[in-house]
Amino acid sequence: MKILTSFAELEQLQSNIVYALGTFDGLHKGHQTVIQRAVAEAREQAACTVVVTFDHHPLYILNPERCPGSLLQPELKAKVLIDLGVDFVLRLPMTKELLAMTADDFVAALTVHNEVKAFVVGQNFTFGAGGLGTPDLIKALVEPKGINVYALSLAQCPEVQEHVSSTLIREAVKVGHLELVHSLLGRPFMFKGTVIKGDQRGRILGFPTLNFLYPKEMTLPPDGVYVNRVFIDGNWCEGVGNLGDNPTFENQYHRFEVHLFNFDKMVYGYEATIEFWKLLRPEKRFDSLDELIKQMKIDEQAAKDFFKQK
Ligand SMILES: Cc1cc2nc3c(=O)[nH]c(=O)nc-3n(C[C@H](O)[C@H](O)[C@H](O)COP(=O)(O)O)c2cc1C
Numbered sequence: 001m002k003i004l005t006s007f008a009e010l011e012q013l014q015s016n017i018v019y020a021l022g023t024f025d026g027l028h029k030g031h032q033t034v035i036q037r038a039v040a041e042a043r044e045q046a047a048c049t050v051v052v053t054f055d056h057h058p059l060y061i062l063n064p065e066r067c068p069g070s071l072l073q074p075e076l077k078a079k080v081l082i083d084l085g086v087d088f089v090l091r092l093p094m095t096k097e098l099l100a101m102t103a104d105d106f107v108a109a110l111t112v113h114n115e116v117k118a119f120v121v122g123q124n125f126t127f128g129a130g131g132l133g134t135p136d137l138i139k140a141l142v143e144p145k146g147i148n149v150y151a152l153s154l155a156q157c158p159e160v161q162e163h164v165s166s167t168l169i170r171e172a173v174k175v176g177h178l179e180l181v182h183s184l185l186g187r188p189f190m191f192k193g194t195v196i197k198g199d200q201r202g203r204i205l206g207f208p209t210l211n212f213l214y215p216k217e218m219t220l221p222p223d224g225v226y227v228n229r230v231f232i233d234g235n236w237c238e239g240v241g242n243l244g245d246n247p248t249f250e251n252q253y254h255r256f257e258v259h260l261f262n263f264d265k266m267v268y269g270y271e272a273t274i275e276f277w278k279l280l281r282p283e284k285r286f287d288s289l290d291e292l293i294k295q296m297k298i299d300e301q302a303a304k305d306f307f308k309q310k
């Protein structure tokens, strides 16, 4: 899969194209339906699939304070898109100029220089200046040229009787409903980070932990203790983690740390991917180390039981 970042790079593409359009934050089940349809259509038409998306949410430019947290970092997003069979991603930098581009100009930029076979979008997709571009507008502009437009109905979420949306998933992450999030994403909620040095206290407590700074652009789950799986040093490991600022101790900072079962290696500086499977309990302040250790043992057993029953 190749990532393009400008219309100029897109123009160089010689092959027939099927587009999937969307912001696609999280690549949830609804997004996956749109992209899978584009990939299938491209195969039928001997075309390549180009997913057109943006590097940031529009509010990142318009009103950064209100910009929602992301559900998937770019590197992990690329991996999901590769697994879906996508050939190209046109990841447009979100800028004032792009936001001012009319919907007609946006469609023209995707069609004037390329041989396009089809567009696939979700029914509620809007784009272009003022969000005035709709699936019907794409149809009006390109169907006369023999280009098919498929506006797919929205994937429904049986758990809450609403359609699957990035907003719904963000809200579920923020309150710690990680099992619902898992079901709506079709995979666990995850982030990627680098192992940093902590206070070197974990090993003394009998619970060495990998420490990470939680990525600030990502939607933040509540502080608490989680069942996790971690990809590190080429393997997936099960574990139990804590997100928070360790109120039992003085002079702490907000971080995520995870104790892995069946792991015994020094991995400072390594990259890891951390999955969140379930919130076990809120973080709390303990009056003594013994009480904290006693609770960590209970947490460890709860996480092991979770994986055993899965
Ligand atoms: C399963 C688990 C549960 C934890 N729960 C709490 C907690 O409720 N309150 C707290 O202050 N710290 C909690 N911690 C964080 C520990 O205080 C921390 O891992 C320990 O102090 C080691 O820190 P270090 O890795 O910086 O050396 C938890 C850690 C783990 C692994």
Ligand SMILES: Nc1ncnc2c1ncn2[C@@H]1O[C@H](COP(=O)(O)OP(=O)(O)O)[C@@H](O)[C@H]1O
Pocket (backbone or CB within 6 Å): 195, 196, 197, 198, 199, 200, 201, 202, 203, 204, 207, 208, 209, 210, 211, 258, 259, 260, 261, 262, 263, 264, 265, 266, 267, 268
């Ligand atoms: N089972 C394990 N789970 C997590 N980290 C482990 C484990 N065994 C060894 N380690 C290593 O020990 C380090 C954690 O030890 P710890 O005393 O908690 O130090 P720190 O506070 O720097 O994280 C990790 O960064 C990792 O390299």
